[in-house]
Amino acid sequence: MADLKVLITRAEIAKRVSELGADITRDFAGQSVIFVGVLKGAAIFLSDLARQVKLDSTFDFIGVSSYGNRPSPHQELKSGWDSTGEVRLTKDVDQSMKDKNVIVVEDILDTGLTLTYLKKLLMARQPRTLKIAALLDKPSRRKLPLEGDYVGFKIPDEFVVGYGLDYAERYRNLADICVVPRE
Ligand code: IMP
Ligand code: MG
8 A cells, every 4th residue: 555644653642642641640540440452453552551551550452343344444334334233242351340440442433333332341340430542533433422531632534554553454563643545
């Protein structure tokens, strides 16, 4: 894929992630937190964010898959892209969430389907609190009303890769967040 264009530099990401870490440290002062990373896109964000949070913490990971993949980054899924369960659990968390402070860590909040599904699933485990940390947010794409509690950057409706985000599993290892150009 030709000509990826940098949208957010590694330096901008590092600065913002450290601000989010400071916010979480302040909001949960004196308490413990569980970071629940959504595989695979959030792995890099989680590892950087967690190191900026100066609290007792544990990690966990959860896997989800939306039925079907986008045929291209700029095309919608062909069918059934509605609010009634196009998301499926592929890996559950390993530890109990009951009475814990849970922070779900996600790469990007797009239509809101994935995080709405995960929020409902995890709320049923009766955590003490459940917060959402999303590195990126595309508010113009939202299909279900949902806001992140800790959001790195609001971005326009572009398909982005890097810093954990993929297109067909590639580009996750780019240090900057880049836009995939429209054909
Ligand atoms: P949602 O359920 O529509 O909010 O989608 C969230 C998921 O879609 C994210 O976890 C990403 O895996 C994927 N996604 C949405 N937008 C992008 C993008 O611009 N680049 C890469 N993945 C994206
Ligand atoms: Mg993805």
